[in-house]
Amino acid sequence: MSNMTRTTTESSITIHELRKSYAKTRKGEQPYAVDGVSFEVPRGQFVTLLGPSGCGKTTTLRCIAGLEQPDDGQIIMAGQTVFDGARSIQIRPEDRPIAMVPQSYGIWPHMTVLDNAAFPLRHGRNRKGQQNIKQRTLEMLEQVGLSAYADRWATQLSGGQQQRLALARALLSEPEVLLLDEPLSNLDAKLRAKLRLELRAFQEQFGVTSVYVTHDQAEALALSDIVVVMNQGRIEQIDRPERLYQQPKSAFVADFIGSANLIPAREVTSVSGGVLAKTDVGTFLCAGEGQETTTTALGGNVCVRPENVEIDAATYSRNGLSDRNEMSGRVIGAEFLGDRLELVIDLAGTKLTASAPAALTARPGDDVVVRVNPTHARYLAS
Structure with a gap:
């Protein structure tokens, strides 16, 4: 052969x-x-x-x-x-x-x-x-x-x-x-x-x-x-x-390949180093390859994988949050899966799924801070 x-x-x-x-x-x-x-x-x-x-x-x-x-x-x-x-x-x-x-x-x-x-x-x-x-x-x-x-x-x-x-x-x-x-x-x-x-x-x-x-x-x-x-x-x-x-190119691909949080964007603007997307839960800077846009756009989604959501369960000041990629929420669901903790977090009425370290102590009813590194946030126009 x-x-x-x-x-x-x-x-x-x-x-x-x-x-x-x-x-x-x-x-x-x-x-x-x-x-x-x-x-x-x-x-x-x-x-x-x-x-x-x-x-x-x-x-x-x-x-x-x-x-x-x-x-x-x-x-x-x-x-x-x-x-x-x-x-x-x-x-x-x-x-x-x-x-x-x-x-x-x-x-x-x-x-x-x-x-x-x-x-x-x-x-x-x-x-x-x-x-x-x-x-x-x-x-x-x-x-x-x-x-x-x-x-x-x-x-x-x-x-x-x-x-x-x-x-x-x-x-x-x-x-x-x-x-x-x-x-x-x-x-x-x-x-x-x-x-x-x-x-x-x-x-x-x-x-x-x-x-x-x-x-x-x-x-x-x-x-x-x-x-x-x-x-x-x-x-x-x-x-x-x-x-x-x-780097999915559409919401369909992001949702079909693995698990993804798709957060609807209200307004999208080109900025240095990426795209700035305003949503109902806060503003996301989406940096990295393939994020360039030259005009202000309406619609689309911000895509964040659950493993790229950072959770801080420590005491915080709501007034001290950054105006980008950082927001407060409340845990409404938690599943211990041995190697990780799967959380569902309510962000101003939008549900976000996060894969957190198993040692995290957050449980339903706890207030948390959610952070997303700009390189892990992706804007999808469709």
Whole structure:
């Protein structure tokens, strides 16, 4: 399998203005399940399509696979145009340089583990000229930890083992692109956490370009080089996992990726070093990358992650508070979670969630001071 190693950074997939609709409304309108989606998948990278149910991520993956025919747009894969709405090009799934691991794994129950894995070598698009099929298959099963089960019926494997078998079969077809449609969703939480580490290790080992679909934020952040966040058929943001979390570009992304306090802004003004946002609970200076604005704006939200809220439960003077990023509140909820204390604080009628040190003595009814470092406050216009 050494010929699968990728050493360049060129794109394996280019999606341009992809659109797909399933039905028209009574008024004759055509709602799109995928509405003008464009992105690139760099060669050898692990890219995840992330979003809530019905956002268009699975439809996008099925269009890439050729299982759905888009209404418009373009899909280029490994330098070949496999779909072009304007030129009426639609390459069949079996002729695309892909392999797919579906949610149900697609394991054939009447075949042994060896025969399941060897299927693409015997019957796939590259079957001609294949030699030493059994040896190559056993070598792949060894790499995914299934060589001892080669002669067993596939139905005798556990859920995790079936997932590895589906992956082995996909890799043996030597795809340019590996497509994975929520392959861990049928497993329990503990096994999912274990297998996502294995999946990422296998992807890096073989260097195959991968497109993964999930609604699980933890999976997306843990597995991906790049995450494409989708909402209502459109892309909200494309970025590295750490930037998605630390620098969301919209309220949807901030709220969907992890936990976020979104405080409505009444007025926003550009200042030296960032943005000054006036809210009903106080004024926030939002500093840092991507916070520049040149005009006074209305609306939007100030985004603050719970772990970035500083709590001071000591006695204080209300008159001594700063006019920025510091305000008084009252604890209305507290949960001890072992390593931290999750607090809900009432700030002039607005609820703020904070993750405080476990040793903090604040309890419901206590008055506290809330502080937010400007570098941890982010203004989101949408």
